[in-house]
Amino acid sequence: MCRHNLKMVIPVFLILVFTLMPDFDIQSGVPEPGITLYGEVRNLKDYLVTSGELEITYTPTAGGDPVTVSTYLEPISCPGNKNYSYAIQIPVESKLDVPPHDVISPGCLGCPTSDRQYNQAAAVDGVSATLTSPTVTLTPQEHRACCMRLDIRVDIKLSANIVADYLLGKIILTPDELSAADKNKNGTIDVGDVVTFLVE
Secondary structure: OHHHHHHHHHHHHHHHHHHHOOOOOOOOOEEEEEEEEEEOEEOOOOOEOOOOEEEEEEEEOOOOOOEEEEEEOOOEEEOOOEEEOEEEEEEEEEOOOOOOOOOOOOOOEEOOOOOEEEEEEEEEOOEEEEEOOOEEEEOOHHHOOOEEEOOEEEOOOOOHHHHHHHHOOOOOOOHHHHHHHOOOOOOOOOHHHHHHHHHO
């Protein structure tokens, strides 16, 4: 008798749980392999910047919601002694005619049926950057798993890797830059200053 009651209680309990659960609005397109962007971030003195937070925004020129993605800069070493500052992926979804896949999730680009042009914008630690290509046109196929290089130039005088390059003798800093690089104000540029730039 008890076992029979237990067999009845579990299904009833599950029905109640699913009936009383909040009605989640699960609507999204079909996920596609995203667009991968990579490249160098350099300051106005042409020093490679590999610390700080990068934000990239894609806005359809024909109208539509912008999509912004962000990542932290870091040294990325590639074959051939080539170094980059970042790699980031923009999520992409396809829109179907069948609910709930007939809408695109917020923060995703929709995969179009024809070529689509975007305005590209970027900022590093909130400082607006200059891009090698302020606009880009992508084919429907390029929205799926394409990989593009996008180099960025930003008016950032100092960063952790720039101070580290100075300590290694790779670059020369001006007196004003040396003063700004002395984060711990001990009268000399050292590893402690590099760490301070990293944690700020």
